[in-house]
Amino acid sequence: MSFASLVLAATVSVNFNSDIGKFRPELHSSGYGPKIAGCTQKTIDEIKEMGFKSARTHDWALFNSNQRVCDYHHIFPIIHLDATNPSNYVFAATDYLLKRAREDIGTDIFFRLGVSIEHSGPKVHFNSLIPEDFDKVAEIFAGTVRHYNQGWANGHKWGIKYWEIWNEPDGINNMWCLKDGDSGVGSTPEEKAEDKARRDKLRMELFCKFYVTCLKRLKSEFPDIKVGGPALCYMKEDYFRALLKACKEADVAPDFISWHQYTNHPQAIINSIEKGRSLCDEYGFKDCELIINEWHYLGPRGWGGVWSSDPEILAKTWQGPGSHNGIDSSCFNLTVLSKFQTSKLDQAFYYGCFYTGAWGYKNSFGNKYKIFHGLKMFSSIIHSLSTICESKGEGTVTVIAGKSKNGRSRGILVTDYMGTDKEIVVKIDGVEDGRQCWVIAHDNERDFEPVYVPFNDGKLVLKKTTEGSAAFTIWF
Numbered sequence: 001m002s003f004a005s006l007v008l009a010a011t012v013s014v015n016f017n018s019d020i021g022k023f024r025p026e027l028h029s030s031g032y033g034p035k036i037a038g039c040t041q042k043t044i045d046e047i048k049e050m051g052f053k054s055a056r057t058h059d060w061a062l063f064n065s066n067q068r069v070c071d072y073h074h075i076f077p078i079i080h081l082d083a084t085n086p087s088n089y090v091f092a093a094t095d096y097l098l099k100r101a102r103e104d105i106g107t108d109i110f111f112r113l114g115v116s117i118e119h120s121g122p123k124v125h126f127n128s129l130i131p132e133d134f135d136k137v138a139e140i141f142a143g144t145v146r147h148y149n150q151g152w153a154n155g156h157k158w159g160i161k162y163w164e165i166w167n168e169p170d171g172i173n174n175m176w177c178l179k180d181g182d183s184g185v186g187s188t189p190e191e192k193a194e195d196k197a198r199r200d201k202l203r204m205e206l207f208c209k210f211y212v213t214c215l216k217r218l219k220s221e222f223p224d225i226k227v228g229g230p231a232l233c234y235m236k237e238d239y240f241r242a243l244l245k246a247c248k249e250a251d252v253a254p255d256f257i258s259w260h261q262y263t264n265h266p267q268a269i270i271n272s273i274e275k276g277r278s279l280c281d282e283y284g285f286k287d288c289e290l291i292i293n294e295w296h297y298l299g300p301r302g303w304g305g306v307w308s309s310d311p312e313i314l315a316k317t318w319q320g321p322g323s324h325n326g327i328d329s330s331c332f333n334l335t336v337l338s339k340f341q342t343s344k345l346d347q348a349f350y351y352g353c354f355y356t357g358a359w360g361y362k363n364s365f366g367n368k369y370k371i372f373h374g375l376k377m378f379s380s381i382i383h384s385l386s387t388i389c390e391s392k393g394e395g396t397v398t399v400i401a402g403k404s405k406n407g408r409s410r411g412i413l414v415t416d417y418m419g420t421d422k423e424i425v426v427k428i429d430g431v432e433d434g435r436q437c438w439v440i441a442h443d444n445e446r447d448f449e450p451v452y453v454p455f456n457d458g459k460l461v462l463k464k465t466t467e468g469s470a471a472f473t474i475w476f
Contacts, residue, residue: 009423009461010394014401014412016430018390020342023402027340028382029054029110031294031351033101036064036093043355044104050361050372051379055101056293056349058112058167058231063354069094071115073127076140083139086153095156098148102158109158110293110349111148112231113141113214114166115175122173123181130176130203134210138217141165145222162347164258164293165214165229169207170239176207204239208246216252228256231293235259235272237279244283256289256346262298264328266335266398266417269295270343277344289346295336296351296359297329306358321468324358327444330374331469334415337378338400341388350375373447377440377473381413389430397424412474414462419469424462431476433458443470 033055034044060070068074068090081088101107118128131137145163147155169176173183182203184196211230218227232239240257247254257276261269273290280288299305305317306324322328333350340348352371354360361372385402391412393399396419401412410431414424437460439453445465453460453474464470 008421009425010397010416010419010421011425011427012394012397012399012414013392013427014399014429015390016401016403016410016428019387019403020390021388023382023385023388024341025051025053025382027345027348028052028337028378029056029107029347029349030353031056031058031349032063032353032355033057033060033097033107034104035355036067036069036097036100039100039355046361046368046372047105047353049379050353050375051383052105052107052350052353054108054110054162054347054349055105056110056112056164057098058114058164058293059116060097061116064093064097067093067097069097070112071127072113072137072140072144073115075144079133079136083136083143086143086147089143089147089153091147091153091155098158109148109160110162110164110347111144111160112164112167113144114164117168117171117174118177119174122183125173125177125179128175128177129179130206131210134213135217137210138214141214142217142221145218145225149222149225161226162256163218163225163227164231165211165227166207167229167231168233168260169203169230170232170236176203178203204242208243211243212246212250212252215247215254216250219252226255226289228254228289228291229258232259234261235275237275240276240279241283244279244285247285248283253285254288256291258291258293260294260351261292262294262296262303262351264298264300264332266332266339269336270339273343273345290344291347291349292345293347293349294351295348297324297332299324299329318358321444325352325361325369325371327370327442327469328418330370330442331415331417331471333371334374334378334413334471335398335417338398338413338415341400368447370442370444370447373442374471376448377442377471378413380473381411384409385411395419395421397421399426410476413471414474415471416464417469420467422464422467424464424472426460426462426474428455428458428460431455431458435476438475440473440475441465441470442472444468 030052057070115127146152184192186192276290362368386405387403389401391399391401397416441449441451462472
């Protein structure tokens with residue numbers, strides 16, 4: 001049966017007479033900012049179109065080739081020197097980079113203290129080894145905060161609020177590494193598994209000690225900043241329990257916990273937020289904020305598809321509607337961003353928008369991926385509207401609606417993520433019948449394309465061009 005032969009419709013609703021909260025721009029942030037070199041005004045304008053509130057500095061050393069930026073071993077390159085002496089720090093390149101993010105793009109800074117990921121193999125590590133002196137690294141972190149917030153070492157008074165301790169210490173062979181590797185060794189699979197479990201336990205114990213050391217040091221000198229972390233690979237309950245237990249025993253409270261989520265199931269992300277809130281409350285940290293600071297659509301082939309060398313698998317991973325940055329990915333983003341607004345999450349950072357390539361918004365020829373148009377679509381919602389109004393989705397369709405601060409503009413974002421319905425009926429209360437509206441469509445065939453949709457009898461009928469993912473913004 002062809003798509004055109006049977007009309008299926010989802011029905012959703014919006015009530016502009018019922019206010020339920022405020023839009024939170026901080027839930028629309030990114031893991032990338034401007035580069036030192038090769039970042040044209042055109043690129044800056046494109047990034048601004050996506051409307052991110054903040055920029056997280058993790059991995060910035062990886063896409064600023066030949067520059068010493070952000071990572072603590074770049075800022076303080078000779079580890080045996082005195083960490084209280086400002087002349088032993090190298091801030092210039094990072095200063096320039098952060099200044100561009102603040103002034104050229106207009107984003108706040110979320111500073112990751114630590115190192116960029118190091119995919120160098122099981123036993124080859126230079127920067128991501130577990131530090132030998134935790135107190136020394138904590139002092140380097142303090143010098144970094146002092147430079148950017150108190151003007152120390154010819155620095156700035158930028159008031160950077162969020163400082164994150166490390167990134168993915170639960171990863172294997174890339175972020176918090178033992179000298180002889182993190183993988184288990186032995187003559188049998190059982191021995192290797194046992195040895196790996198021992199190493200994982202040791203690494204977690206060491207990190208908990210490091211985390212508490214840094215947290216205490218920073219909060220003692222800078223009580224007004226927010227310090228937390230550690231950006232775990234996912235909402236790993238046993239690891240967070242160990243970390244929160246260590247904080248409680250040390251009588252120091254993290255201001256936030258953070259983790260990552262790569263999936264193609266929006267509800268999995270929402271479930272991780274609920275788990276995070278439950279854990280923090282259980283350990284008595286009811287004011288601890290929740291931050292997902294890496295998230296991205298991960299297609300049905302998972303990481304195996306992303307890292308595959310098989311041409312057939314690679315083609316399916318990177319091309320077509322279900323690809324890494326295709327229309328499914330874009331509508332996944334819009335679904336998640338919409339759900340974030342009414343969740344218990346405090347901040348979120350999309351891991352993408354590096355300018356070209358797999359984790360970017362355009363390919364090497366400058367052609368924009370579908371995700372660019374979707375993120376631009378969400379930016380139009382988050383920066384035009386102030387008050388969230390009551391709405392209800394159905395099945396694969398997610399809805400978020402709101403009003404501008406002066407009440408004159410009203411907008412709706414309707415997202416169908418991998419749905420089979422051909423039409424979406426939107427029932428609307430709080431708008432006069434027959435009032436003119438503007439509809440922008442986004443699907444596998446259209447990008448930011450205006451379409452005419454009459455508003456009669458209190459409803460709109462949005463027509464999809466193809467089966468599958470699609471999104472619409474509606475403006476009154």
